[in-house]
Structure formats: structure tokens, C-alpha cells
Amino acid sequence: MVKYQTINWRFEDHIGFIELNSPPANSMNKLFFYEIHELSDMAFHDERLKALIISGTGRHFSSGADIRDLLSFDGENTHQARDFYIANSRTFKRFYMAGIPVIAAIKGVCLGSAMELAMSCHFRIAAENIIMGFPEAGYNLMTGCGGSVYLSDYTDKKTAIELMLTGKNLNAQDARQTGLVDKIVRRKEVMAKAVDFAEKIYKNYNPKLRNYYIGKYM
């Protein structure tokens, strides 16, 4: 099996496990974006793959992209940087468009680009201790990997504006109430719940039946 530096990749019984692996907070550096692009390319071409679960190693899902990387634009490499971000957005879009269920299993922090990744998944199962948010505006930035777009599937403009402009953090209850997570479970049960759910829905999966699956199997 291919080895990645920033991701633990496992494939067991039809389910692919993408575990972000840059402890302590699994921040997303440039290498991560290259690796998840490559990995998704490989995974989605494998017909045996029937479901994907995305999680983070250790206590957190991910603290998102490194602010220093985001501001590495310097005028000379503008085109290169732009191509890089376009590619990142396309990678996340693959998860969103996937014909198999893609489930985020979230613990601890899930901020910025990590929340974009989580929102590009079809389902989110979260621990009670999560912190979700888009802190970009506080750095005079905004989402760049589809966060604003995927958010609109679940929330109205009011919530989107508050999340993106104030950069406020949501706890598990807030996130559940605004429709950004589908289920809150105990921290130790997040992965087991995600696997259980994936196994129940992967046969004849239809992305349009999201609410039906949540109602029946979560």
C-alpha cells in the first residue's frame, strides 16, 4: 500500500480510511494537499471502494491550513500559488461529488480548511468536544476550498454570514443545531459510529437520500 507522510491510508472491507496525520493538530501543509490529491485520485479509481471515512489522528480532526503557507504569495509565484489553490479546491470537490458515501468523523478542532474538508463530506459525525469554525476573516482572508459553497447545503445566509464574517467557533451543540453536523456521539465512539453508518448505507448509495439515511441509520 502507498505510504504518505501526512496521511494514514487504510482500506478494509470496502471502506477507505483517510486519517490526517500531522500531530498534534494535523494542520494541513502543502505536502498534505499534494498527498490528499494523489490519494483521492487513486482511491476513487478503485472500484472496490464503497465508502470513505475521513478523520484525524490523536485528539483533533485538524486545525486547518497553516497561515504562513496561505500568505506565501509574493507576487512572483502568483500563478503557481493560484494553480495550487485551484487544485486543492478540486480535490475537496471530488469528495463532495463522490458517488460513494464520504463521512467525516470529527474530534477536537476542525477549523478553516479542515472545516472545508469536513463540509465537502456527505455526512459529519462529531464528538462532544469539537470546535468548528472559519477563522479566515480574522486574518483578512476567506475560505478558498469550497467552504462557503458546501455550507449553503446546510445553512441559510444568516448562519453563513455569521460563521464566515465573525469567525466565531461552534461547539458540538451549535454545530448540530445549525445542521453542520449530523450526529453527536461520545469521543471514543466517533470512529465506530462512522464505520457502522458507512456499512449500513454503502449498498446502492444514493447521495440524494441524505436525510433518509440520517433518519434511519444514525
Added chain:
Amino acid sequence: MKETANVVVEKNGCIAVIRINNPPQNYLPSPAFISVDKLNSIAEDEDIKGVIITGTGRHFSAGADLEKLFETACDADILTKEMTAGSQLLDHIFGLKIPVVAAITGACLGGGLEIAMACHIRFASAKSLFAFPEINHGLMPGLGGIARMVKQSGDHHAISLLLSGDIIDAEKALKYNIVHYVSDDDVLGASLKYLKNMVSTKPKNVICSIMQAIHNANKLPLHEALHEETRMFCKLALEEAQRRKSEIW
């Protein structure tokens, strides 16, 4: 649309307060209570980062002046023109590039409620009242209020309000997602505080880019919305990188 004195615009720091100004009930002399051009010039103002729409005095707005409406209705062309202008204005408010808050007190009825529903965020006083009374006059909302109501409150609340014409209080309006926040007394003050807290420290181009991304997400095809988001992100990132560099030097 002719400009009327029925709207007053005041600046409060980085916020523009637009008052529907036809007391006591703030009936709307025409559906387009402010022109799109005027609204644009407010939003374009570099100092202005947010808008509050409210009413003069005790009420937000009791909606259309029915007598005038039926008078106008005799000429189908004029009525169509006026309603279209009003409808376009509300679409424009909903798609404005800076956030718009409705600060609602007293009556918020019919066309007034349609204006409120076109605002992104809605504050109401505990004593405010809401209704679509159109059905009592053999009419229906005509400025996009039904679509917004269905989208934001769901079919069954929309149907019950629209078909009954019943008046509901702030508590119910909060439950139906017609308003987002209810405050006890100073609604305008609460709205100002909320909006300033949201925008005052942020550069205008960041606010506009984020708002545009949110609007795009609601109207553009997926790939275009994604592409535009990345494009705006890159523009902000480049500007911010350059700003930080120049600060270091």
C-alpha cells in the same frame, strides 16, 4: 422609480441606517421604497460596511398603502412596473455585497415583512408583530416574500401564515425563523452593536468577498461558485501577503 422623502439614510460609524420614513405606520408609498441606485451608492461608500433597515417611530412598516395600491392597480402597466421594481429592489438587498440587518419594532406586515425577509439577519423587539394580511384583501405577497418565506421558514409555516393572514408575535416569529434575534428594548441599538462587532475591524474588501461567496453559493452552478471562491481567496491572500511584507519593511 421616483425618489421619495419616505426614506431617511443616516450614517452611524461604519453602518448606514436606512429608515422607512412614513410615520406612524410607515406605509410604503411604492414597493421600491428606495432606489437600487441609492442603495448601491450606500454600499459602494468605502466607509460603509453594513446596512440596517428600520422604521421611523414605533413601527417597521405596515406594508402597502392599500388605497393607493388599488388605485394603481387600475393601470396594469404601472402596477406591473412598480411591483417589478419593488421585487428587483428586494432581490438586490438580499444580494447586497455588505450584510443587511432588519431592526424590527411594532408592525411588520405585508410588504414590510417582505422587506424584512429580504434582509440577511433580522432583529425584532419583543412586542413586534408579523403577518401577511394580503389574503384578507383578496391578494397575495408580490415582492418575492413567499419564496423567501418558504425557503427560510419551511412550507408549513409559510402556508399557515400566507393562507390565514394571522398575526404572530415575536416569539413565534423567532420559532418560525422569520426573525433571528429578539431583544427586549433597544432593537436598533442591539442591531448596531451586533453588526459593528461583525464588520468594524474587517477590511471592506474582505467583507465584500465573503458576502459575494455566500451569494454565489446560493445562485451559481457548483463549479462556478467554487472557482469564484478560490479566485477571491487568492486575491485576498496576495493583497494580505503584500500588506504584511510592506509592514515589515
